[in-house]
Amino acid sequence: MNDTAFPAEARALLGPRGFTQDAELMEPWLTDWRGRYSGKAIGLASPASTQEVAAFVKLCAAHGVPIVPQGGNSGMSGGATPDGQGRSVLLSLRRMNAIRSLDADGMQATCEAGVILQTLHEAADEAGLRFPLTLGGKGSATIGGLVSTNAGGTQVLRHGTMRAQVLGIEAVLADGEIFDALAPLKKDNRGFDLKQLLIGSEGTLGIVTAATLRLLPALGGRVVMWAGMNDVRDARRLLVRAQRQCAQVLEGFEVMPRHALEAVLAHSDGARAPLSQPHEWNALIEFAADAPGANQLMSMAEDLLSQALDAGEIADATIAASEGQADGFWALRDEIAPAERAIGPAMQHDISVPVDRMADFVAETLPLVEERFPGMRAVAFGHLGDGNVHYHVLAPKGAVRGEWEASEGKAVSRFVHDLVARWGGSISAEHGIGQMKVDELARLDDPARRSMMRAVKRALDPQGLLNPGKLLPDEQALAPEGANA
């Protein structure tokens, strides 16, 4: 490997807009958006086409230069931030930001990796359609990043994660070959579904350069409800009832405990509680329908809530009377994280267990955490319908931000992750592993699963150049085992 030859060749290949070593230009992309991870890189490559990505990866393979792919740099786990060694090159997909096609009849769009989620939403909207996945970072998150991390959001209950939206994929593999499976074949049984392997692999098996995504008809209408109950298991009963009666229109089902709602009401000016009395638990439910079904939503909502009231599952409930009120209900949900941050430091855990066990998990484990760590408060809220909650543990009063997370916070996370593992769950429901959870995954992962993952990684990236140090321990650790194989 010749350290001076590589940048020169990269610049010759990609041109001045396509490759830079300018520290000022690189700086914003070497730290993740939350400022938790920082790294160094040889340079920043910004190819303009799939062919340029392929040629650049070939160059990196020839020089043995590791590649860290990056989209909107809005991930939660440091998956797009290089390590501190400075041996890697940062590969930004942001210049590849064309919507190559949008077929309104076929209800699908082919987007390059750098297309921003919000841009796709707007394009779908103009065609009288919608893309059924959204999340907080939609103004910066890119399609390539969303595919590579199998992003979630609040519509997973009905529409699934990013995986369910991907009809076709194009990627550049570790040897620089282009894997072209963009054609959206609804049925294709020609062997292993390699597309599925690339989705959610965090850039460790290939670099997603484009995806064909499904679109849905624009919403005909929605009804948003708020219900209060004493026990999270009652929220689960309401969820089951809704899924049995209204599966076709159940767009969202979120829960939040009294403490989280009170934090939001204290933190946000003008926020109002939907119900007159406080309840230990609250459920936020959205029904949504395509145009012809919209007029039925209100009666379905009224039936659901009155039956749940009669059954004693909920203590009180209200239906948003206007779009403004509906937005207000959702704002309460979205304000929980900022409201808690205002209170003090917290360890946040993005976890899932089987959907049918989540209510029990929450009811049984929150007290265990508070008992084990006196002075802390454990709060769980979010996507009950997906078996996925944000499981936050708030520091004791007076804890120093920065210090507490690095010391006692680590023990808290290990305790929570152990509980999750015991309940057959996942320590990363939507945010991926990145570099943040590499150690915890190594500690808790099933050996058979892990050995399969490592075998697949070695098979598809034998040099270990794709996003090293993310998801799996890096190639350094793999090399001896690989050599014996």
Place this chain on the structure above:
Amino acid sequence: MNDTAFPAEARALLGPRGFTQDAELMEPWLTDWRGRYSGKAIGLASPASTQEVAAFVKLCAAHGVPIVPQGGNSGMSGGATPDGQGRSVLLSLRRMNAIRSLDADGMQATCEAGVILQTLHEAADEAGLRFPLTLGGKGSATIGGLVSTNAGGTQVLRHGTMRAQVLGIEAVLADGEIFDALAPLKKDNRGFDLKQLLIGSEGTLGIVTAATLRLLPALGGRVVMWAGMNDVRDARRLLVRAQRQCAQVLEGFEVMPRHALEAVLAHSDGARAPLSQPHEWNALIEFAADAPGANQLMSMAEDLLSQALDAGEIADATIAASEGQADGFWALRDEIAPAERAIGPAMQHDISVPVDRMADFVAETLPLVEERFPGMRAVAFGHLGDGNVHYHVLAPKGAVRGEWEASEGKAVSRFVHDLVARWGGSISAEHGIGQMKVDELARLDDPARRSMMRAVKRALDPQGLLNPGKLLPDEQALAPEGANA
């Protein structure tokens, strides 16, 4: 390897019910149900539990004995039939036929691999639920086989293939380790989705021993329609209209040409044409709804058809007035294959192209086939909504069954497959590759895709013992390349 030691050890491990070399007991399972493929095997293993499968696979790995997994032996591509060498052992999953659990609230069931599809349908029905995948062989097809081949059927349009039904999976890997991902996590981003890799891999990467499957609320009602049109592209327009207006209830959309309908009417006693006049193309459409939406289906159906009539897309249409008539419409569709068989030999192709291109593909390529092979008739029918049709080419009059398929029929298939490849499609939409299409896949597959598949196969089954000769060329061919890696 000691040929006499292996059977003795297998018998000691699995007991007399679990392992046999009795020719009479083995005979029904050594030929596929259509009688196209026959093979030989050392013995027939029928383990009773996942632990027995794991121990048996370890034994096979130690002795270097290849394993051919088999479920209901109802596949279409010879994927569960061993080759003629007699070196392999047949591994039947039929004894593992327990539904381990059925959670009506959670709407999911965990089935062992040997559970027959019909049995699952009945169990779901008893719980007031349904399993949204069915096919002709439901009385013999097993869950393990359906998962391993990613089976399709007539409900894929709305509910997806088997892949979309699988919430969790348990499999025994090539080294005998158990991969336990049965817990149905709706969100799980801990790296590669290995479950997806096993689904549809035809037993070449692991042996599926159980799966957790999603169930849906029982049907509240259905409406079945029949429409006639002059051009298959008009059928496509009707499909687009239905997907825009009624995506939530569109359960099936099948097309069939005049020739196929006439063959059915001539072949089946009592079959009646739904419309008074013949049309060049016919569409069979089903709307289905959960209970609360059922009363709306009829008006949605009337709206759809009257708008399509006004737009000149369809020439005539009728809505089934009773369940009996609805069944009758579907029977016409289901009788096409037997009716054509009565006419004479045919080459059948299970192909897909992108959904939005299928109508053009059919319109443009059927004449090309008939032009290239004078005297033959090309007929396409089936799942237009999935971009998947059965593309049959009927032999010229007087062709001799058996001879024609082996000679001219092969050239016909190559011609059809070339067309499919040119249109960006798949030569196996639902039936898999098995041994039937190994050569055609090798001829037409994309090199990058193929090299990924081979790398993954080598990584997860380095000895090449899992279902050799299926899907990919067998390990004999792989060995030199593997040795160089």
